[in-house]
Amino acid sequence: MSKLSNLIPPDEQVSFWSGVLDPESNLDLISVPPEDLWREKRAGLVVIECPQEIPCNPCHTSCPTGAIKVEPLTAIPKVNYDLCTGCTICVSKCPGLACFVIDKTPADYSIVKLPYEMYPVPKVGEVVDCLDRTGKPVVEGEVLNVTEPSRDGTKVIWVKVPKGFEMTVRAIKVKGGE
Numbered sequence: 770m771s772k773l774s775n776l777i778p779p780d781e782q783v784s785f786w787s788g789v790l791d792p793e794s795n796l797d798l799i800s801v802p803p804e805d806l807w808r809e810k811r812a813g814l815v816v817i818e819c820p821q822e823i824p825c826n827p828c829h830t831s832c833p834t835g836a837i838k839v840e841p842l843t844a845i846p847k848v849n850y851d852l853c854t855g856c857t858i859c860v861s862k863c864p865g866l867a868c869f870v871i872d873k874t875p876a877d878y879s880i881v882k883l884p885y886e887m888y889p890v891p892k893v894g895e896v897v898d899c900l901d902r903t904g905k906p907v908v909e910g911e912v913l914n915v916t917e918p919s920r921d922g923t924k925v926i927w928v929k930v931p932k933g934f935e936m937t938v939r940a941i942k943v944k945g946g947e
Contacts, residue, residue, distance in 0.1 A: 812855030813872030828859040861919040879935040899938040
């Protein structure tokens with residue numbers, strides 16, 4: 770087992786190893802930007818929720834500014850937020866769907882930029898169900914943009930969410946889509 774087993778109480782390990790990250794009890798395993806920088810940086814900053822020490826580094830190798838480091842190969846990613854531009858390339862490259870870009874600069878809402886590998890692909894202006902880490906709908910959001918930064922089929926959906934939901938929303942469901 771990973772060294773992380775020693776950090777997580779036995780009664781919480783079942784949910785941890787299930788892949789559902791509880792930000793309340795595992796906040797030290799989530800890469801979160803400093804709040805003052807987060808509120809100022811247009812385009813947003815990456816949040817990485819990668820809790821398991823496995824050999825994986827596409828976020829590191831795809832980052833055009835070198836903001837994300839995974840050293841050694843099995844380490845949890847570390848982010849230099851002064852270098853992050855919010856480009857979303859890491860979002861589209863992460864095979865574990867653990868990278869998100871969150872833009873807190875709008876006054877009345879936040880923008881969560883999510884990986885999306887499903888059909889149907891939502892359209893700009895469409896209202897979608899925003900889901901938490903367990904797949905439960907928590908709020909509706911409006912699709913502001915649909916991009917494909919790596920040009921490999923993985924879309925990045927920009928969703929407008931109410932302030933306070935940016936650290937809860939981790940996926941979307943197109944209404945009427947199964």
